[in-house]
Amino acid sequence: MSREESREFQGVGVSAGRVIGPVRRMPEPLAAPADGAPLPEGTTAESEAERLGEATAAVAAGLKARAAAATGDAQAVLKATALMAGDRTLLKSAIALVQSGTSAESAIWEAADAVATQLGALGGYMAERATDVLDVRARIVAQLRGVPAPGIPDSDEPFVLAAVDLAPADTATLDPSKVLALVTSEGGPQSHTAIIARSLGLPAVVAAAGTGSLVDGELLFVDGITGQVVQNPGPAERDLALAYTQRQPLPDFDGRGRLADGTAVPLLANVGSGVDAQAAAAAGAEGVGLLRTEFCFLGRDAEPTAEEQVEAYRAVFEAFAGKKVVVRTLDAGADKPLPFLTDTSEPNPALGVRGYRTDATVPGVLARQLAAIAEAAKQTAAEVWVMAPMISTPAEAADFDAMVREAGLSTAGVMVEVPSAAVLAEPILGACDFASIGTNDLTQYTMAADRQLGTLAAFNDPWQPAVLHLVQATVRGAQAAGNKPVGVCGEAAADPALAVVLVGLGVATLSMNKRALPAVARVLGSVDPEKAQRLARLALGASHAAEARSLVRAELPELELFGL
Numbered sequence: 432m433s434r435e436e437s438r439e440f441q442g443v444g445v446s447a448g449r450v451i452g453p454v455r456r457m458p459e460p461l462a463a464p465a466d467g468a469p470l471p472e473g474t475t476a477e478s479e480a481e482r483l484g485e486a487t488a489a490v491a492a493g494l495k496a497r498a499a500a501a502t503g504d505a506q507a508v509l510k511a512t513a514l515m516a517g518d519r520t521l522l523k524s525a526i527a528l529v530q531s532g533t534s535a536e537s538a539i540w541e542a543a544d545a546v547a548t549q550l551g552a553l554g555g556y557m558a559e560r561a562t563d564v565l566d567v568r569a570r571i572v573a574q575l576r577g578v579p580a581p582g583i584p585d586s587d588e589p590f591v592l593a594a595v596d597l598a599p600a601d602t603a604t605l606d607p608s609k610v611l612a613l614v615t616s617e618g619g620p621q622s623h624t625a626i627i628a629r630s631l632g633l634p635a636v637v638a639a640a641g642t643g644s645l646v647d648g649e650l651l652f653v654d655g656i657t658g659q660v661v662q663n664p665g666p667a668e669r670d671l672a673l674a675y676t677q678r679q680p681l682p683d684f685d686g687r688g689r690l691a692d693g694t695a696v697p698l699l700a701n702v703g704s705g706v707d708a709q710a711a712a713a714a715g716a717e718g719v720g721l722l723r724t725e726f727c728f729l730g731r732d733a734e735p736t737a738e739e740q741v742e743a744y745r746a747v748f749e750a751f752a753g754k755k756v757v758v759r760t761l762d763a764g765a766d767k768p769l770p771f772l773t774d775t776s777e778p779n780p781a782l783g784v785r786g787y788r789t790d791a792t793v794p795g796v797l798a799r800q801l802a803a804i805a806e807a808a809k810q811t812a813a814e815v816w817v818m819a820p821m822i823s824t825p826a827e828a829a830d831f832d833a834m835v836r837e838a839g840l841s842t843a844g845v846m847v848e849v850p851s852a853a854v855l856a857e858p859i860l861g862a863c864d865f866a867s868i869g870t871n872d873l874t875q876y877t878m879a880a881d882r883q884l885g886t887l888a889a890f891n892d893p894w895q896p897a898v899l900h901l902v903q904a905t906v907r908g909a910q911a912a913g914n915k916p917v918g919v920c921g922e923a924a925a926d927p928a929l930a931v932v933l934v935g936l937g938v939a940t941l942s943m944n945k946r947a948l949p950a951v952a953r954v955l956g957s958v959d960p961e962k963a964q965r966l967a968r969l970a971l972g973a974s975h976a977a978e979a980r981s982l983v984r985a986e987l988p989e990l991e992l993f994g995l
């Protein structure tokens with residue numbers, strides 16, 4: 432193919448790295464077969480039953496083979512799914528339907544539905560298995576139709592995965608040794624794809640319009656730093672990819688975040704479970720800056736018991752004995768709906784009853800959660816701080832502070848993720864002990880751009896100077912309220928160049944995915960406070976996000992050196 436036939440796509444780089452590889456597209460989601468469709472013409476119940484048996488066996492064998500080649504979590508998921516595919520009860524009930532005149536596709540669809548509903552009704556672990564049954568069902572139907580199975584494509588060769596966007600369920604089978612990079616046509620910097628890519632350390636570009644037309648096998652250059660995607664790359668892209676492979680390896684994080692002059696900037700981790708917390712502690716995190724407690728609640732149709740909650744929080748606290756753990760109280764609503772707490776019929780859920788606001792509509796859940804956090808804190812040696820999401824007025828901050836103390840906990844704070852909280856940081860911080868800026872939501876609300884919408888990804892960029900001005904306003908308000916500490920726990924803290932700017936703006940601590948710790952630590956260690964402040968002024972003075980980013984990046988040679 433000649434160089435002229437090359438095509439370029441511009442997206443948003445959300446995870447650093449430069450690679451070249453063949454593209455594989457994520458298959459289209461499978462359409463459901465018609466309800467109770469009759470046996471197709473020319474078939475008999477016997478031939479359909481036989482076809483169903485063969486399809487099921489082929490799916491089970493395929494999953495088993497992949498499980499044998501996989502390791503860790505992926506292997507466990509594949510093994511469980513293979514077992515489910517080989518389940519005789521499921522096949523038997525589907526065959527019974529075929530024998531009563533239903534097509535193989537509709538029969539397996541209906542039979543799996545019944546099993547999933549039964550599992551769902553059992554709750555807890557069993558309810559989670561319902562998803563596996565539905566996954567197996569989709570694979571069997573794809574096999575019957577002779578189309579690619581839904582989910583991450585199977586391939587022996589490493590490839591660049593192209594998709595519209597990825598769902599959390601896709602992560603379990605995403606094998607980082609096979610996937611070279613991620614490219615999505617939708618999704619923003621805060622989308623699941625971006626979060627997955629960063630946690631796996633894969634180069635990724637999101638919101639790259641037009642990449643939906645890429646064809647399997649085409650060679651792609653993906654630049655997770657600039658957001659450029661080039662189909663049929665030429666020598667310039669090859670040089671960039673080669674230079675990336677020759678970058679200096681990043682030293683491990685030594686567990687002490689600091690600037691070049693020794694000024695301490697504690698680097699904390701964002702975690703969502705006890706297992707996560709252990710991994711973060713092993714990676715050197717100096718504490719937890721954001722414990723997302725939703726992990727204990729999501730996928731449940733009733734509030735977890737006090738015992739379940741204490742157990743879940745304790746597992747996190749135990750990983751950080753003697754260290755700070757900032758627990759965020761339940762942040763339900765918008766992209767995290769909870770049947771017993773939020774109203775899914777709201778016309779505009781991001782502006783609806785979410786986060787701390789659910790305490791007004793369903794009182795009691797928050798008080799019980801605080802009691803469970805206090806109990807878990809009592810049983811362990813972590814220094815437990817608690818903060819509420821979506822605080823927008825000083826009165827809310829004062830009420831939350833009172834609830835925290837009532838529960839017997841000593842340190843109460845707020846997340847600053849609504850512009851009003853940044854503007855009124857002084858009275859808000861006057862009413863509590865600390866603030867943590869959630870730049871993901873602060874960006875979406877400042878720019879009035881839904882963080883889940885790929886088309887608005889360019890607005891949804893924490894480098895937006897308006898967002899940085901609100902970070903500055905928060906720090907100034909907190910200083911005026913008696914030098915209250917301000918941290919950042921949104922994805923912005925994981926961008927090493929932006930981390931420098933945040934520190935230059937006066938942010939005291941940064942909390943991030945554990946994978947970002949070495950890069951952020953290294954780049955922070957290359958600047959003194961004066962340089963951080965100068966770069967912060969540069970970014971504040973920029974007229975748009977891309978300008979702020981490139982002005983600051985040009986001043987940080989460490990980024991190039993380490994391919995960040």
Ligand code: PEP
Nearest residue numbers: 848869870871872920921
């Ligand atoms: C944020 O909004 O920046 C944040 C950390 O919270 P979440 O991403 O969980 O909404």
Ligand code: MG
Nearest residue numbers: 848869871872
């Ligand atoms: Mg948030």
